[in-house]
Amino acid sequence: MLFTADVSNPTVWGGTYFAQPPNVELFHPSAARNSVTGDLVGGMEIEIFDNTAWDLTWFRFNPQPPPGFFSQDGIMCGGASGNCASNAFVWPSIAVDGPRIITGAHFFNTNLTAVNEILAVYSTNGGGTYALVNAATGRIDNSAVDKKYVSFDIKGTQVFSAYWKGNAMWYVGGTGSGATFQSAARVSDNTPATAIDQQHAVVVRNSSAGPLVAWHDNRDGNANIYFASFQRYTITLATNPANLLVRFDNGAWQPAPATAQFPSGTSHRIEGQSPQPGGPGVRYAFSQWNDASAVNPRTITVSADATYTATFRTQFNITIGSNPAGRTVSVNGAPQTAPYSFWCNASATAALDAPSPQTVSPTSQYRFNTWTDAGAQAHPITCDASKTVTANFVLQWQVTIATNPAGRDVVVDSQTRTGPYVFWCDDGSSHTISAPGPQATGPMTQYRYDTWSDAGAQTHSITCTASTTVTANFVLQYQITITTTPAGRTVTVDSFPRTGPYTSWWDAGSNIGLLVPSPQTVGAGTRYSFSAWSDGNIAPSRTLLADMPRTLGAVFATEYYLTMTTTPGTNVVPGSGWHPMDDNVAISTTGPADGVTDRYRFSAWSGDFNGTNPTATITMNGPKTINANWAHQYKIDIRFGAGVPGTSITVDTVDTAAPITAWWAEGSTHTVAAPANLAVGSDTRYNFLSWQGAGVNRQFSVTVTGAGTYTATYTEQFLVTLTVSPSGRTILVDGTAWTPGTPLWFDSGTTHVFDAGSAPQNGAAGERFKFSAWTGGTPLGNTNAVTVTMDAPKVLTATYTRQLLLTVDSSYGTPTCVNPAEPGTCWYAENTQAQVTVTSPVQVGGAKYVLTGWTGATSTSGSTATVTMNAATFLEENGVYLGLLIAILIAVIIIVLIVMRRRKKEPGVAAGIPPPPMQTQGTQMGGTKNCPACGMEIPGGATTCPVCGAAV
Numbered sequence: 001m002l003f004t005a006d007v008s009n010p011t012v013w014g015g016t017y018f019a020q021p022p023n024v025e026l027f028h029p030s031a032a033r034n035s036v037t038g039d040l041v042g043g044m045e046i047e048i049f050d051n052t053a054w055d056l057t058w059f060r061f062n063p064q065p066p067p068g069f070f071s072q073d074g075i076m077c078g079g080a081s082g083n084c085a086s087n088a089f090v091w092p093s094i095a096v097d098g099p100r101i102i103t104g105a106h107f108f109n110t111n112l113t114a115v116n117e118i119l120a121v122y123s124t125n126g127g128g129t130y131a132l133v134n135a136a137t138g139r140i141d142n143s144a145v146d147k148k149y150v151s152f153d154i155k156g157t158q159v160f161s162a163y164w165k166g167n168a169m170w171y172v173g174g175t176g177s178g179a180t181f182q183s184a185a186r187v188s189d190n191t192p193a194t195a196i197d198q199q200h201a202v203v204v205r206n207s208s209a210g211p212l213v214a215w216h217d218n219r220d221g222n223a224n225i226y227f228a229s230f231q232r233y234t235i236t237l238a239t240n241p242a243n244l245l246v247r248f249d250n251g252a253w254q255p256a257p258a259t260a261q262f263p264s265g266t267s268h269r270i271e272g273q274s275p276q277p278g279g280p281g282v283r284y285a286f287s288q289w290n291d292a293s294a295v296n297p298r299t300i301t302v303s304a305d306a307t308y309t310a311t312f313r314t315q316f317n318i319t320i321g322s323n324p325a326g327r328t329v330s331v332n333g334a335p336q337t338a339p340y341s342f343w344c345n346a347s348a349t350a351a352l353d354a355p356s357p358q359t360v361s362p363t364s365q366y367r368f369n370t371w372t373d374a375g376a377q378a379h380p381i382t383c384d385a386s387k388t389v390t391a392n393f394v395l396q397w398q399v400t401i402a403t404n405p406a407g408r409d410v411v412v413d414s415q416t417r418t419g420p421y422v423f424w425c426d427d428g429s430s431h432t433i434s435a436p437g438p439q440a441t442g443p444m445t446q447y448r449y450d451t452w453s454d455a456g457a458q459t460h461s462i463t464c465t466a467s468t469t470v471t472a473n474f475v476l477q478y479q480i481t482i483t484t485t486p487a488g489r490t491v492t493v494d495s496f497p498r499t500g501p502y503t504s505w506w507d508a509g510s511n512i513g514l515l516v517p518s519p520q521t522v523g524a525g526t527r528y529s530f531s532a533w534s535d536g537n538i539a540p541s542r543t544l545l546a547d548m549p550r551t552l553g554a555v556f557a558t559e560y561y562l563t564m565t566t567t568p569g570t571n572v573v574p575g576s577g578w579h580p581m582d583d584n585v586a587i588s589t590t591g592p593a594d595g596v597t598d599r600y601r602f603s604a605w606s607g608d609f610n611g612t613n614p615t616a617t618i619t620m621n622g623p624k625t626i627n628a629n630w631a632h633q634y635k636i637d638i639r640f641g642a643g644v645p646g647t648s649i650t651v652d653t654v655d656t657a658a659p660i661t662a663w664w665a666e667g668s669t670h671t672v673a674a675p676a677n678l679a680v681g682s683d684t685r686y687n688f689l690s691w692q693g694a695g696v697n698r699q700f701s702v703t704v705t706g707a708g709t710y711t712a713t714y715t716e717q718f719l720v721t722l723t724v725s726p727s728g729r730t731i732l733v734d735g736t737a738w739t740p741g742t743p744l745w746f747d748s749g750t751t752h753v754f755d756a757g758s759a760p761q762n763g764a765a766g767e768r769f770k771f772s773a774w775t776g777g778t779p780l781g782n783t784n785a786v787t788v789t790m791d792a793p794k795v796l797t798a799t800y801t802r803q804l805l806l807t808v809d810s811s812y813g814t815p816t817c818v819n820p821a822e823p824g825t826c827w828y829a830e831n832t833q834a835q836v837t838v839t840s841p842v843q844v845g846g847a848k849y850v851l852t853g854w855t856g857a858t859s860t861s862g863s864t865a866t867v868t869m870n871a872a873t874f875l876e877e878n879g880v881y882l883g884l885l886i887a888i889l890i891a892v893i894i895i896v897l898i899v900m901r902r903r904k905k906e907p908g909v910a911a912g913i914p915p916p917p918m919q920t921q922g923t924q925m926g927g928t929k930n931c932p933a934c935g936m937e938i939p940g941g942a943t944t945c946p947v948c949g950a951a952v
Contacts, residue, residue: 027054027089030103032096034126038062041127043094043103046075053085056092056105056119060127073127076119077107084112084119095152095159099126100177102133102159104140106148116146118163122178133159133178140172141165141184151204153211154178157250158268160211162187162204169202169215169228175249175269175299182267182299187213187228211263231264235300236307237272244284244312245273256310262302271297272310275343281386283343284312314346316383321390327366328355329391330378338391344383353378354391357424363467365424366393395427399462400469408447408474409439411459419472425464434459435472438505444479444549446505477505478546480512483553489528491516491554500554506546516540516554525563525623527578528556557581560623565607567591567630570600579620588615589628597635597707599663604629632666634707641713644686646678649712650699664704673699674712683721683793685745686714718790720744722754723776723797729761729769731798746790755785756798760827766807766872768827769800802830804869809856809876812849813842818864828869836875837864852878893941 024047031042040061048055056076062068077084090105104120119138121130132138140161141147147170150163159174159181169188174181203214217226237246239256247253248260249269262268274286274296286296290309300308320329322338329338330353344350354377356368368377372390375381381389401410403419410419411434425431435458437449449458453471456462462470482491484500491498492515498504506512518530518540532538534553544552558581566572570591579585587609591600605611608624618624639659640646648655650673651662664670676698678686692711694700702708722744724731731738732755738744746752760768773782776795788794806826808815817826818835828834840851840863853861857873860866867873929940931952944951 028091030092030094032094032101034060034096034098034101036098037126038064039126041094041096041101043092043105045090045092045105048077048085053087054090055085056090056103056107058094058101058103058121058127058130071127074121074130076105076121077109084109088116091149093150093152095154097154097156100124100154100157101127101130102152102154102174102178104133104150104152106150106163113144115144116148118147118150120150120152120178122159124177131179133174134181135179140174140181141170143184149202151202153205156252158248160204162202162211162213162215164202164215169213169226171204171211171213171263171266173211173249173266173268177250180269180299183265183301185263185265188215188217188226211266229263232261233264233302234259234261234305235268235270235302236305237270238307238309239272240309240311241284241314244310245276246310247271247273257307264302267299267301269297269299270308272312274312275315276312278314281317283315283317285315285343285345287311287313315343316346316386318342318344318350318381318383318386319388320352321388322354323390323392324366327391327393328358329353330355339388346383348383349380350383351378351380352389352391354393356393357396358393360395363398365396365398367396367424367426368392369394396424397427397464397467399423399425399431399464399467401433402469402471403435404471404473405447408435408472410435410472420469427464430461430463432459432461433470433472435474437474438477439474441476446477446479447474448477448505448507449473450475476508478508478549479503479505480544480546480549481551482514483534483551485534485553485555486528486558488522489516489554489556490520508546510546512544512546514542514544514552518556519559520556523623525561525625527559527561529559531555531557560620562618562620563623563625564628565625566628567600567632569632570602570628570630572626572628581620583620584617585620586615586617587626589630590614591630599633601631601633602628603631633663634666634704636660636662636664636670636704636707637709638662638672639709639711640674641692641711644678644712644714645680646675646686646712646714649674666704669701669703671699671701672710677717678714683719685717685719687717687745687747689713689715716748717745718748718793720746720752720788720790720794720796723795725797725799726769726802728763729756729798729800731756748790751787751789753785753787754796754798756800758784760803761800763802764872766805768803768805770803770821772799772801774798803827804830804872806834806836806867806869807872807874808836809874810838812844813839813851815875830869832869833866834869834873835864835866839863854878 026047027045029042029044031040033039034041041058042061043056043058046055046057047053055078057072058074059070059072061070084107086107086109088108090107092103092105094101094103101123102120104118106116106118108116118140120133120140121138122133123130134140140150141163143165145166147163147165150161153160154177157175157177159178161172161174163170165184168186170184171187172181172184205212212227212229214225214227217224235248237248237256237258239246243255245253246256246258248258253273272286275283278284288294288311289296289298290311296310319339319341320331320336322329325338327338328335329340330336331340331342332351335355352371352375354368354371356377357365359365369392371379372392373381399422401412401417401419401421403410406419408419410417410421412421412423413431416436435449435452437458438446440446450473452460453473454462481501481503482493482498484491487500489500491500491502493502493504494513516530519527521527530540532555533542534555559578560581561576561578562585563576564572564574564587566589570589572589573587574585589602591602602614603612605616605626606629607626609616609618609626614628618626637659638649638651646658649658649660650656651660652670672694674688674691676688680686688698690696690713691700692713693708694702694710722731722738724740727740733744734752754774756771756774758771760770762768771782771784774786775797788796803821804827806817806828808817808826815836815838818837820834821827821829826834838851841848851863853859854865854875855878856875857867858865858875865875867875929952942952
């Protein structure tokens with residue numbers, strides 16, 4: 001073989017010899033170069049049996065670096081009996097693309113098949129190893145027809161094969177560098193079939209347009225080279241999401257969309273990389289193609305332009321950790337050792353669990369504490385991002401809380417447990433343990449807490465740093481009751497006073513010191529004296545062994561105290577002292593002789609015995625206090641003063657004839673009341689003044705502290721009978737207005753002023769009363785205020801004159817009341833004659849007014865009016881304006897003259913004849929003149945004054 005690395009320079013061709021035994025022939029070589037390693041890779045027909053059997057062998061050769069190397073890598077059939085070595089020449093073909101190699105030839109051997117068969121092998125590692133093509137069958141076309149003269153080409157992982165089959169040219173494509181072959185397709189359309197007479201002149205090549213096939217063909221009678229290619233279609237590989245990696249026929253990965261052109265009818269491998277990275281913690285996993293096929297990679301047969309879209313699921317990398325690491329976690333029901341990572345479809349859920357506890361050793365374990373996502377011990381998570389979820393575990397130690405003896409109660413973290421109690425304790429955590437005591441084990445039997453093995457207090461905390469055992473030690477106790485009869489007595493137990501019944505617990509085998517104090521006083525009047533113990537022992541002091549539950553009693557005798565008291569100055573028998581219960585005791589009391597102003601009188605026994613006999617017998621059935629009650633009495637005298645005509649005095653609400661002598665008990669309180677007054681006839685009486693010895697109050701109370709005398713003194717009084725005429729007037733008695741009907745009693749010898757008032761007192765409208773005189777008194781007279789000396793009963797009468805007001809109304813001038821009761825006024829005594837005068841005429845400004853008459857109580861027309869005053873009276877003066885009166889008078893005269901003139905007309909005179917002229921009077925009519933009597937201006941023709949009536 002000749003070879004060179006540079007074909008442009010023939011001087012550098014080198015040679016090598018494919019060493020075989022001298023009788024082994026080598027034919028029909030085929031070679032190519034590995035562009036990666038520079039190796040020359042070849043296939044060659046090799047003679048197996050001299051001129052009867054041939055086979056295919058393949059090799060590699062590389063002269064660099066010197067001395068180079070040569071390797072015969074394999075042989076298709078070999079020389080063993082029953083192999084596939086061909087009985088005719090095999091015509092090998094080889095194709096190389098980088099480390100990918102395919103080589104094959106056709107074989108005829110009846111041991112193999114009845115027809116010529118093409119067999120091939122492929123390598124993906126530069127010839128290091130070879131494998132039979134097409135799922136290890138070695139055949140590129142499984143049809144039972146003669147197949148010869150194969151030609152291979154390879155690009156990437158895609159294999160192109162052309163060959164003679166059944167007098168025609170065929171093509172078949174392969175993927176995976178030859179691992180799989182697709183369906184074969186006929187290339188030539190030769191007619192007749194014998195037109196292809198040089199079958200081994202076959203060439204196949206891959207180009208940008210797809211596989212190209214050339215062959216020797218003489219269908220037209222000439223030796224020609226025919227060329228063919230396939231109808232090509234564009235296949236597009238897309239992804240969802242976009243831009244993910246895809247490839248054709250195991251070629252290089254490329255981002256989608258990726259396109260390739262393939263001959264119609266050829267089959268090709270399409271693939272979406274799965275999984276493929278999408279960023280930190282994110283990847284994409286193939287789901288399906290757009291035609292619902294879930295096969296990836298898959299083989300398609302090209303028949304038209306087509307787009308295949310691979311849909312991918314987004315997946316997130318989920319790490320399930322543990323703290324500390326190495327703990328077991330459960331992911332979707334499967335146990336895993338943390339940290340455990342897996343890929344999870346977006347929006348999917350994964351079920352997490354942290355099995356707990358997890359054993360470390362027989363006395364230590366880990367318990368689940370928390371998840372970092374705060375989920376429950378078993379909970380799902382949603383795959384929505386790349387994440388790490390860590391299960392936190394806590395180291396625990398086995399702790400045993402034991403008791404001695406076993407079976408006693410202990411309290412661990414407030415929970416009652418029976419020892420030995422075993423629990424798991426978090427490392428470094430503290431727990432409170434307690435040995436409750438006492439603990440009952442039967443009637444009157446119990447265990448008391450004694451000590452802990454760790455020297456802790458009865459209730460204390462322990463900190464868990466390792467497995468440990470802590471033991472509570474208990475002591476057996478018996479209940480012993482010390483009673484007393486009667487109950488409630490004191491017994492000294494182990495130097496401490498106790499009240500029976502007293503029950504307590506003592507350690508088994510201990511001694512109890514007992515002492516009974518005697519006697520024992522209870523309250524103010526009862527005591528108890530020790531008699532004996534209930535077991536017959538009479539010693540008040542003893543020792544008792546606590547060897548079993550028991551009750552022991554101390555028996556007492558009861559005594560009661562008798563308290564005897566009496567009123568000072570008296571005696572009782574017996575005196576105060578103690579007596580046995582139910583003892584009968586005789587009692588008695590005596591008092592002193594009577595004095596002049598005081599004395600003692602026994603009244604009764606009081607307290608716990610009642611009786612009025614000064615001698616008696618009592619039974620001591622309890623403490624008793626008995627008092628002999630004596631009344632210490634004092635002499636009390638109560639009387640009226642000398643000359644006072646009293647007959648009885650009220651003592652303690654009872655009217656008692658006076659004078660009174662009474663014996664009142666010391667300390668008693670009494671009420672004494674004297675009569676307010678004592679009548680002597682209707683107008684003379686005695687009025688209470690004071691008590692000699694008790695003060696000025698008519699009634700007094702006295703608490704008896706000694707003998708006493710009380711005298712009621714009185715003052716003689718006379719009645720003043722006062723009358724007012726007429727009634728209703730105000731009288732001042734000693735400066736105070738007297739209320740009619742109120743009696744006026746005054747002390748004998750006193751003087752009093754009665755004042756009827758100097759000013760008149762008003763009555764009804766237009767009425768008043770003027771004091772006139774006093775009668776019946778001394779002195780009498782018309783002085784309004786008189787002083788009366790009370791030397792006897794008095795009768796006084798104040799007389800008033802009734803005055804009436806004359807009211808005069810005048811529009812002009814000033815009326816004058818003549819001789820009134822009081823000058824300058826118009827008040828007149830009742831039933832007297834009143835006169836009023838008025839001036840007329842009266843000049844007011846430029847006008848004169850004249851009196852025309854009176855109205856009211858009189859109707860006179862003169863300037864003086866007189867009325868009788870039997871009631872308040874009203875008069876009104878009536879005047880007229882003189883000018884107006886004259887004008888009216890003139891008008892009247894003119895009217896009269898006109899009427900008279902008309903009456904003088906002749907009845908028969910024609911209307912057109914004027915009347916005869918009036919007769920002229922000797923006196924001119926008309927004008928005015930003054931009245932000589934009143935001076936008023938009157939008409940000039942008037943003969944009588946129309947104002948005053950005088951002739952003019």
